[in-house]
Amino acid sequence: xxxxxxxxxxxxxxxxxxxxxxxxxxxxxxxxxxxxxxxxxxxxxxxxxxxxxxxxxxxxxxxxxxxxxxxxxxxxxxxxxxxxxxxxxxxxxxxxxxxxxxxxxxxxxxxxxxxxxxxxxxxxxxxxxxxxxxxxxxxxxxxxxxxxxxxxxxxxxxxxxxxxxxxxxxxxxxxxxxxxxxxxxxxxxxxxxxxxxxxxxxxxxxxxxxxxxxxxxxxxxxxxxxxxxxxxxxxxxxxxxxxxxxxxxxxxxxxxxxxx
Amino acid sequence: xxxxxxxxxxxxxxxxxxxxxxxxxxxxxxxxxxxxxxxxxxxxxxxxxxxxxxxxxxxxxxxxxxxxxxxxxxxxxxxxxxxxxxxxxxxxxxxxxxxxxxxxxxxxxxxxxxxxxxxxxxxxxxxxxxxxxxxxxxxxxxxxxxxxxxxxxxxxxxxxxxxxxxxxxxxxxxxxxxxxxxxxxxxxxxxxxxxxxxxxxxxxxxxxxxxxxxxxxxxxxxxxxxxxxxxxxxxxxxxxxxxxxxxxxxxxxxxxxxxxxxxxxxxxxxxxxxxxxxxxxxxxxxxxxxxxxxxxxxxxxxxxxxxxxxxxxxxxxxxxxxxxxxxxxxxx
Numbered sequence: 001x002x003x004x005x006x007x008x009x010x011x012x013x014x015x016x017x018x019x020x021x022x023x024x025x026x027x028x029x030x031x032x033x034x035x036x037x038x039x040x041x042x043x044x045x046x047x048x049x050x051x052x053x054x055x056x057x058x059x060x061x062x063x064x065x066x067x068x069x070x071x072x073x074x075x076x077x078x079x080x081x082x083x084x085x086x087x088x089x090x091x092x093x094x095x096x097x098x099x100x101x102x103x104x105x106x107x108x109x110x111x112x113x114x115x116x117x118x119x120x121x122x123x124x125x126x127x128x129x130x131x132x133x134x135x136x137x138x139x140x141x142x143x144x145x146x147x148x149x150x151x152x153x154x155x156x157x158x159x160x161x162x163x164x165x166x167x168x169x170x171x172x173x174x175x176x177x178x179x180x181x182x183x184x185x186x187x188x189x190x191x192x193x194x195x196x197x198x199x200x201x202x203x204x205x206x207x208x209x210x211x212x213x214x215x216x217x218x219x220x221x222x223x224x225x226x227x228x229x230x231x232x233x234x235x236x237x238x239x240x241x242x243x244x245x246x247x248x249x250x251x252x253x254x255x256x257x258x259x260x
Numbered sequence: 261x262x263x264x265x266x267x268x269x270x271x272x273x274x275x276x277x278x279x280x281x282x283x284x285x286x287x288x289x290x291x292x293x294x295x296x297x298x299x300x301x302x303x304x305x306x307x308x309x310x311x312x313x314x315x316x317x318x319x320x321x322x323x324x325x326x327x328x329x330x331x332x333x334x335x336x337x338x339x340x341x342x343x344x345x346x347x348x349x350x351x352x353x354x355x356x357x358x359x360x361x362x363x364x365x366x367x368x369x370x371x372x373x374x375x376x377x378x379x380x381x382x383x384x385x386x387x388x389x390x391x392x393x394x395x396x397x398x399x400x401x402x403x404x405x406x407x408x409x410x411x412x413x414x415x416x417x418x419x420x421x422x423x424x425x426x427x428x429x430x431x432x433x434x435x436x437x438x439x440x441x442x443x444x445x446x447x448x449x450x451x452x453x454x455x456x457x458x459x460x461x462x463x464x465x466x467x468x469x470x471x472x473x474x475x476x477x478x479x480x481x482x483x484x485x486x487x488x489x490x491x492x493x494x495x496x497x498x499x500x501x502x503x504x505x506x507x508x509x510x511x512x513x514x515x516x517x518x519x520x521x522x523x524x525x526x527x528x529x530x531x532x533x534x535x536x537x538x539x540x541x542x543x544x545x546x547x548x549x550x551x552x553x554x555x556x557x558x559x560x561x562x563x564x565x566x567x568x569x570x571x572x573x574x575x576x577x578x579x580x581x582x583x584x585x586x587x588x589x590x591x592x
Contacts, residue, residue: 061473082395087475099473101466104459107272112463113474115456122484124457129277131456139272152275174475 013072014208015038015091015178020059020069024230025251029055031232033069037178042153042201043210044223048252052232053212056095057180061093062086073178090177094167096186096212099124102156106147106166109155110138138173145169145199161192165199172203179203181211185218220244228252280454289533293439297432304431310543311438312500317535319492324521325530326453327485328465329378332387332517333394334493336374337367337513339401341494346414347407356421356502360495367494370486375483375490382468391514397551398512413508417501418491427503432542434503441499442536445492450532452488461485465530470516522561526568528575537577 013036020033058064062083142151185193226243228235296307344363370492401408425433471478501507527538549557572579
């Protein structure tokens with residue numbers, strides 16, 4: 001029985017979307033999107049440029065409002081919630097282009113996110129170092145992402161690859177249930193990108209992760225499920241094997257690269 | 261080789277603790293604020309004006325320097341505080357400390373009401389809105405002459421003694437009063453910027469777009485700091501009204517809003533002491549230059565402002581900090 005109930009919950013998905021539509025004038029960026037991301041699964045979202053991948057993340061996280069359709073986190077509808085309210089419930093994203101706090105040290109930035117989550121941020125009459133548990137938690141997150149050595153440096157002084165890791169550290173500090181990573185390795189050299197995805201795959205198995213990525217080696221290595229988008233629609237969703245064999249995907253997306 | 265620079269402490273909270281520590285220079289500075297009593301007894305009125313202006317600039321620093329909220333109408337709260345304190349004495353309540361609290365409350369209420377508009381805008385829109393509201397209030401005070409005395413200034417201000425001290429001609433009480441108020445407000449501001457709330461403000465300044473993505477309620481933070489800054493500006497205005505027994509429309513003028521912005525940028529925004537240093541330089545320069553040539557002293561201020569912004573983009577304090585770090589860097 002228990003197994004069945006769990007399976008039912010998984011089928012419903014921690015994060016799900018029903019019939020999302022969005023267009024800018026005559027440009028359709030999302031059309032009839034249905035999604036259900038179960039807990040703990042590593043999803044890759046792939047598709048050619050302009051397929052609407054980032055738009056989908058913007059819609060799910062509330063940075064864009066859908067023209068129609070509904071979004072659920074667990075069993076709660078979140079379609080009309082503001083971005084910060086969705087974050088509070090555990091739906092968190094990172095950005096393709098670093099969106100950080102240049103003149104805060106890495107430790108300060110993550111401590112900021114921890115304090116916001118714990119509800120300490122409105123407190124103005126106590127000193128930050130007195131929140132030792134918050135600071136230690138921030139330091140722990142940075143250590144787990146191999147950023148401990150850099151944690152006292154200003155964000156803008158960090159190497160680019162380290163800044164990409166800090167993006168993820170900020171997201172983790174909010175204690176997400178679902179993490180949407182918009183090209184986490186964008187602009188990172190190949191060897192560093194593998195390290196980055198090692199970190200991502202070592203994240204807690206309770207966490208649902210969806211990442212946008214163009215490097216197919218990385219996608220097939222780290223994703224347990226793959227979603228293919230084309231022209232604002234979801235073309236197909238399946239296991240890496242299914243996607244690799246799918247003839248439609250080959251013609252539309254993988255092209256000549258997929259031979260055999 | 262000296263250990264003067266940034267040795268990273270082993271524990272993260274100690275690193276943050278080191279940032280909030282009182283530095284020797286700070287102690288020295290506050291002790292030095294007492295020097296005018298001994299060495300410049302004939303300049304105590306000016307010293308008092310400087311302390312009041314410094315407090316006003318400090319309040320602007322909280323919103324501009326820390327939260328990145330631009331304002332060209334900050335005199336609105338300064339003026340409200342001044343009129344509130346002045347009008348109270350006209351109606352027979354001369355006790356200054358309760359008058360100060362009254363003025364703070366009035367300015368705070370106005371600031372809180374305004375903050376709902378402020379928290380929705382940024383940049384140019386914010387400049388225009390604050391400018392507009394400042395002008396609005398100035399003209400409102402001008403036309404409500406039954407209450408404010410209009411262009412003639414408020415008549416009949418009678419300030420009582422301050423805990424037994426009379427506001428004397430030399431400005432001893434005035435400077436003591438404004439210095440203590442400045443110091444207390446500074447302690448509050450210092451605590452704010454070193455608190456979790458202060459960290460969130462810096463987050464808003466650094467990247468307002470990212471804040472919602474880490475679950476931060478930025479608007480609530482902005483409303484709060486704007487209200488606190490309004491209270492502080494109101495207190496500054498009230499101290500001016502009480503210590504000089506005059507309130508004129510000038511306290512609400514655009515000139516005053518612009519001056520305080522110039523002062524903060526000169527000194528260095530987002531550095532807590534920037535407004536204070538800026539106020540000292542600006543007020544002393546005005547006193548000296550206007551002695552030489554009363555009509556054209558703004559020429560020199562203009563030159564100074566351009567020079568500072570071109571050569572020291574982080575203000576005078578920012579330049580000093582850079583000088584200090586490059587010196588200690590050379591010793592390494």
